[in-house]
Amino acid sequence: MYFAIAGSTFVGIYSVPSFKYEDWQLLAAVPLGLVAGALALITMVTIAVFTRLAARLGNRTILCSAIGGVAFGLIGVALPLTLLPEPISSRP
DSSP states (O other), rough: HHHHHHOGGGGGSSOOOOOOOOOOHHHHHHHHHHHHHHHHHHHHHHHHHHHHHHHHHOOHHHHHHHHHHHHHHHHHHGGGGGGGGOOOGGGG
């Protein structure tokens, strides 16, 4: 909104690239929106399932920690780039 009203970016920190609107972009937005909605629904169902599973464990903290560690390790093996540390240069 600031760019549309003032004609410049906020505080000049970044520049907004220019682009030319084409009609196919509006047509491409429909399937992208449907995919985003489906992913949101899958995420909601997954959260509900894991919430119910965690509630069944109750006060078994050691078991919860062990399951969390195994899950973290499996995700690290399957998706190793998710475990990369943040570069020092990008820290404030």
